[in-house]
Amino acid sequence: MSLRVDDLTVYYRSLRGDVKAVDGASFAIGDGEIMGLAGESGCGKSSLGKSLIRMDARMRHVRGRVELDGRELPIDDDSQMNEFRFRDVSIVPQYSMSALTPTRRVGTIAEELLESRGVRFETVRPELVRRLQLVGLSQDVLARYPIELSGGMKQRTVMVLSTLLDPSLLIADEITSALDVSSQRAVGELLVEFRDRGFVKSMIVITHDLAILYQVADTILVMYAGKLAEKASAETVVHGPRHPYTQLLISSLPEVGVRFEETRLAGIPGKPPSLLSPPTGCRFRDRCPLAFAKCEEEPPFVEVGAGHQVACWKAAA
Amino acid sequence: MLRYLSRKVLIYLLTFWVAVTVDWAIPRFMPGDPIEGLLSRMHAQPSSEAALSGYYTNAFGFDVPLWKQYLNFWAALFHGDLGRSIQNFPTSVTELIMSALPYTLALLVPAILLSFWAGNKVGAMAARRKVLDNTVLPAGYVLTATPQMWLGIVLAWLFASTWAIFPVSGAYGLDVQPAWSLEFVLSFLYHWILPFSALFLVAFGGWAIGMRNLIIYELESDYSNYLAALGAPTKLVRKYAYRNALLPQVTGLALALGAVVAGAIVVEIVFSYPGLGTLTLSAIQNRDYFLIQGIFLFLITGVLIANFLIDIAYVVIDPRTRVGMQGGS
Amino acid sequence: MAARGRGAGVALGAVEATEAVSPPVATVHEPGEPTTPRVRSEFLYFALRNWKFVLGAAVVLSCLALALVGPLLTDHTPLEFTGPTDQPPSSEYWFGTTSFGQDVYAQFVYGLRAAFLVGALGGGIAWLLGAAIGFTAGYRGGWIDDVLNMLTNVVLVIPTLAILIIVAAYLEVQSYSTEAVIIGLTSWPWAARAVRSQTFSLKTREFVEVARLSGRNTRQIIATELAPNMSSYLLMMFILLFGGAILIGASLDFLGLGPSASISLGLMMNNAFLASALLLGSWWWFLPPGLGIVAIVGGLYVMNVGLDEVFNPKLREL
Numbered sequence: 001m002s003l004r005v006d007d008l009t010v011y012y013r014s015l016r017g018d019v020k021a022v023d024g025a026s027f028a029i030g031d032g033e034i035m036g037l038a039g040e041s042g043c044g045k046s047s048l049g050k051s052l053i054r055m056d057a058r059m060r061h062v063r064g065r066v067e068l069d070g071r072e073l074p075i076d077d078d079s080q081m082n083e084f085r086f087r088d089v090s091i092v093p094q095y096s097m098s099a100l101t102p103t104r105r106v107g108t109i110a111e112e113l114l115e116s117r118g119v120r121f122e123t124v125r126p127e128l129v130r131r132l133q134l135v136g137l138s139q140d141v142l143a144r145y146p147i148e149l150s151g152g153m154k155q156r157t158v159m160v161l162s163t164l165l166d167p168s169l170l171i172a173d174e175i176t177s178a179l180d181v182s183s184q185r186a187v188g189e190l191l192v193e194f195r196d197r198g199f200v201k202s203m204i205v206i207t208h209d210l211a212i213l214y215q216v217a218d219t220i221l222v223m224y225a226g227k228l229a230e231k232a233s234a235e236t237v238v239h240g241p242r243h244p245y246t247q248l249l250i251s252s253l254p255e256v257g258v259r260f261e262e263t264r265l266a267g268i269p270g271k272p273p274s275l276l277s278p279p280t281g282c283r284f285r286d287r288c289p290l291a292f293a294k295c296e297e298e299p300p301f302v303e304v305g306a307g308h309q310v311a312c313w314k315a316a317a
Numbered sequence: 318m319l320r321y322l323s324r325k326v327l328i329y330l331l332t333f334w335v336a337v338t339v340d341w342a343i344p345r346f347m348p349g350d351p352i353e354g355l356l357s358r359m360h361a362q363p364s365s366e367a368a369l370s371g372y373y374t375n376a377f378g379f380d381v382p383l384w385k386q387y388l389n390f391w392a393a394l395f396h397g398d399l400g401r402s403i404q405n406f407p408t409s410v411t412e413l414i415m416s417a418l419p420y421t422l423a424l425l426v427p428a429i430l431l432s433f434w435a436g437n438k439v440g441a442m443a444a445r446r447k448v449l450d451n452t453v454l455p456a457g458y459v460l461t462a463t464p465q466m467w468l469g470i471v472l473a474w475l476f477a478s479t480w481a482i483f484p485v486s487g488a489y490g491l492d493v494q495p496a497w498s499l500e501f502v503l504s505f506l507y508h509w510i511l512p513f514s515a516l517f518l519v520a521f522g523g524w525a526i527g528m529r530n531l532i533i534y535e536l537e538s539d540y541s542n543y544l545a546a547l548g549a550p551t552k553l554v555r556k557y558a559y560r561n562a563l564l565p566q567v568t569g570l571a572l573a574l575g576a577v578v579a580g581a582i583v584v585e586i587v588f589s590y591p592g593l594g595t596l597t598l599s600a601i602q603n604r605d606y607f608l609i610q611g612i613f614l615f616l617i618t619g620v621l622i623a624n625f626l627i628d629i630a631y632v633v634i635d636p637r638t639r640v641g642m643q644g645g646s
Numbered sequence: 647m648a649a650r651g652r653g654a655g656v657a658l659g660a661v662e663a664t665e666a667v668s669p670p671v672a673t674v675h676e677p678g679e680p681t682t683p684r685v686r687s688e689f690l691y692f693a694l695r696n697w698k699f700v701l702g703a704a705v706v707l708s709c710l711a712l713a714l715v716g717p718l719l720t721d722h723t724p725l726e727f728t729g730p731t732d733q734p735p736s737s738e739y740w741f742g743t744t745s746f747g748q749d750v751y752a753q754f755v756y757g758l759r760a761a762f763l764v765g766a767l768g769g770g771i772a773w774l775l776g777a778a779i780g781f782t783a784g785y786r787g788g789w790i791d792d793v794l795n796m797l798t799n800v801v802l803v804i805p806t807l808a809i810l811i812i813v814a815a816y817l818e819v820q821s822y823s824t825e826a827v828i829i830g831l832t833s834w835p836w837a838a839r840a841v842r843s844q845t846f847s848l849k850t851r852e853f854v855e856v857a858r859l860s861g862r863n864t865r866q867i868i869a870t871e872l873a874p875n876m877s878s879y880l881l882m883m884f885i886l887l888f889g890g891a892i893l894i895g896a897s898l899d900f901l902g903l904g905p906s907a908s909i910s911l912g913l914m915m916n917n918a919f920l921a922s923a924l925l926l927g928s929w930w931w932f933l934p935p936g937l938g939i940v941a942i943v944g945g946l947y948v949m950n951v952g953l954d955e956v957f958n959p960k961l962r963e964l
Contacts, residue, residue: 054546085548099543101557102637103564113544116553145636162547332800339809343816458951462889462944464896467915467936474924474932485924530954572836575805582807583897587919597811601902609812616808624803 002202003029003169008064010051018060019275021047023226025064026301027309029169029219034195034203036213036234038249039223042272046094048223049171049206051075053089069168086117090167090200094174096158100146107142110161117165124164131160131199135190152183159190163199170200176212184209188216210253214238219307222246225272225283228301230315232308242304242315244288282312290314318632318639325628329621336617340610341390344377352377376400376607399611404603410611413596418615420488421592423509425581428516429570435517436524437566441559443525444532453525460522465580469515469587476511483511486589512588516580520573527569531562564635571627574620692956699952705945709938713762716755724753724909735930742930745921753909754934760910761892761942764826768891771830772837773884779834780841781868785849794838802835806894814903822895825904829891837883844876878957885950889943896939911935 008025011018021044029035037045051059052066052075061076068088074080093099100109110128111121129139135156146154155175163170172191176184194200205217213220213234220237222229222245230243241247248268270287273279279286281296288295294313301311310316352373356366378386393399399410443453477485489495490504535541535558544554585594593612600608632638693699720740722728725748733743741750783794809832819825848854849872857871873880898904899912906913918924918932 054542082548085546087548091546093539093543093546095539095543098539101540101544101561103560103635104557112553113547113549116549117547145640147637148640158543328796328799329803331796332803335800336804340812343812455948458947459940459944462893462940462947464893464900464912464915464936464939466897466900466919467932467939470915470919470924470932471936474927474929478924478927572802575803575807578805579807579894579897583900586901598901601811606816613808613812616805620805620808621803 002031002033002069004065004067005052006065006067008048008051008066009062010047010055010064011060011062012047012058013060014058014276017276020226020278021059021275022051023278025223025228027221027228027231029202029204031201032195033219034192034205034217035231036210036217036220037204037206037223038208038210038213038220039229040208040272042225042275043223044226044275045206045208045223046173049091049173049204052169052204053085053091053171054078054081086162086167087165088167089169089171090162090165091171091173092159092162092175094177096155096175097151097178099158100154102146105143105145106149106157110142110164113161114164119165128160128164131164132157134193135160151178155179155187156190159187159194163194166199166201168201170194170203172203172205174207175205176207176209184212185215188212191216210238210249222249225278226275227283228309228311229284230308230310230312231301232305236305236308242308242310243312244290244314245284248289321632321638322628325625329625333617333621337391337394337614338387340613341387344606344610345379345383345386352379394614399614400607402600402608403605404599404608405605410607413608414593414611414615417591417593417596420590421581421585421594423505424512424516424585424590424592425577428513428520428581429574429577432517432520433524433566433570436521437528437559437563439521440525440528441532441555441562443529444536445555450529454529457522457526457529460518461526463519463522464583465515465519466583466587468519469512469584472511472515473587484508488591508588508590512584512590515584515587516577519580520577523573524566528562528566531565532558535559535562564631567627567631567634571624574623578616578620689956693952696952696956698948699956702945702947702949702952705941706949709758709942709945710762712755713758716758717752720749720752720755722749722752724748724756732926732928734928741934742928744917744931745923745926745928750914750931750934753914754911754938756909757911757914757935758938758942760822760908761895761939763822764829764895764910765888765892765942767823767826768829768833768895769884769888771827772834772887772891773880775830776834776837776883776887777841777873777880780838781845781872782864783838784842784845785864785868785872791842795842798835798838798842801832802839804832806832807897810894810898811901811903814898819903819905820907821905822908822910825895825898826891829894829898833887833890833894837887840883841876841880844879845872848872848875878953882950882953882957885946885953889946892939892943911938 005028006026008022009020010022012021013019023044025048027035037049039045047059050056051061052073055061055075055078066073066075068084073084073089100106104112114121114124129142132139132141137153137156137160141149141153141157149157159175176187179187191203191205195203205213207213210220217234219231220234221231222237222243224245230237230241230246232241237246238250241250245268252267268287273283273286281298282288282291285291285295292314297313299311299313299316301309302316304310304316352370356369356373374380378389381389397411399414402408402410402413405413439453440457443450473485476482484490484507488505488508489501490508493501493504495501532555536554538558538561540561541554541558544557581592582594582597584590585592586598589595593615596608597612599605600612727747728749729739729743729747731743731745731747733739735742739749739751741754744750744753779794779798783791783798806829810828813828814825819828854867854871857867862870895904895910896912896915899910900916900919902913902916904910904913912935914935915932918928918935923929923931
């Protein structure tokens, strides 16, 4: 097992109480697996991703355990976690376009970062250049300032830099959200290629866009209101989902070639619950067409088929 | 880069033109007659009044048509002729200013540079340690809210008058002659400390606070978060933050010049320092219009040149002004 | 970025370095709850709990109170030669007397009044001018922006004191209102620049588009869409301009360029200095005016820092 997450619970502190962003998440990712992490805004997917590498000042690790390649990740201890960052766990952030400081050349940034992590730049430079060329960038990039690069170039540079030390786990946080469709596809293919070449062992790709995940991910984990809803292979999630939320999500996607003159595109009525004081029981209860009495009790995240887990009484029945 | 700098030069030339025109225009369009004002203050004998009036009319150029006055003004300017001082007649204004200038520069230049450097360093440190922050911050606010001449008075009162550690006035001792001798230099420094400190401390406060706030913002930026997420040590993150925070501070330096120059003027007065400040005061008190005008133009030119130098410095440190986007491959 | 190099660098520097300041961000909303009352009360909640804001405001308000009420507590006027010369503070003359036998306390409290007048009027004029020019240049763009920009840059570079020396040398400044107007007319450039850059970042937002599409004219858009969203920024700018005007006014008065028929804190310092109060050790004469300015301006700056924290949640300590 590459990554094991057990009952991970992370809250945000706010003046009005704790925002229960991630509540009791348990899942595992195997070696070489690309797992998509999907859900609507505010469902906790970004928080989950962040908590695996660097918690921000307002986040609080309430309980739960994370294990990477058999070693426990000290996610609540910032300085201890530093050991693992970049080498074992790495991230390609949402803000890749502005992740490079404007007043230093790209090469200098890479050099100073690597040297500060105890890696002699001279030794990795050839590999850095090789990988840059792999993603379609010439080694001139290293001599340039970030302002001289286009958004796409910066994103690819950040992808290369973040994976330079061959981390076991890469978290790609909404890296396609700001891109047009063809760029999205290109970036998606790059991610797969990085995994295929062994630059990265396993990956968590966080996005709200299921279409990209279908292309890129092996498995998809769907979150709703801080809780895990369903996890299965990408194929299963898209073509045979068992959780009502996933089903509604998939059916609300427009299909290429289908015209919507007669029927309206069905969304999911209602809004997600407040995470300050979430309702008891299943959090999707209020919007779920299949809700019944038992839903007042929180459904556990159980296996309903090979490699297929769902948190729903109806689905598990 | 060239476009950026040439735009700036254009504005400075325009400003210079505006300043000169304003300088020329004000005495001619202000209510009241400056010559009459002068004469009444001089309590001249009626017999000599006519002659004096004639002289001043000629000196101001009131006896020729307006447009000619304007052109003559510019012509004189290019010859470095700013007229003759009224109170120190017949010494030329240019001569008076030139003899006072070195003293003002000796105060201004170190005060500006050192306060900028020290203030930024301390401000950056304060953003790091809570203890330092809690002392630097209030001190900085008090300092930057302090009128420079008052600080000068307080320093003079404490360190020169009450505890006779430093001299209370002058740029050098009465027993020393200006020369490149050790004796002079020591006496000069001895007299220089207090007025310098008055300017330095006030400016220092402003820079320290500004930098502290900027560092805090920079530490929240995307590049800071990225570096931290990849495990970069705080030292590296702070180094980048400092480097980026310097940019707006340098821009601010250009804006601060006016305030520092104003401060230097009043502080010099407090210490009877023989620079442009005391010259200005006596010019104002004696309604020496030519001297006032000359000092004004000098200040403007000095500030414009300083602004330009700062612009050049900014181009050096901010790569964004030097290069544009090269585009994708 | 820094207003006249001081003050603004202090608190606005950081604000200007980022994008437009966004209004306080509430965390997750309860569905269905109105947002406006919450935003307002959230402001008050944070403002009153921010010790910097409270401390600064307290200091400034006490000075204001002293300025308003102080003169009523004494029957001496500031300029009359009422008593023995060079007296240290006593029960009759609370702040002592000057070398001319004038009551320093009376001078001080009337001087405070002049300071507030100059600050409010001078700062206010600079604020209005700066905001008007900044909004117009930022929103309209194009050649209007270029022209206003040129104007702003020219006035910006010229040292304020230099202009004021020239003007005041020829024009006998009779009242503090006149002085305030002159100060206001020369200190607006950095405010205009700041407002302009904020307007730039705001005008591309959707709500401005919508307002424009629904037919509002420029003035309406500025008043109803742009200004309210920058209200925190505008408030902080006013505070800095207020403080700055007081400082410039003090320098002017110290040079003897202010009104001579009344009293101000700067003029007090001028008189004290010329009468060699320094050498005589008459600290009661020259210390209070400076302390008064430090208190008012310092209080304003600290208030501003508090406001910055209130408006920008990132700076708040949890």
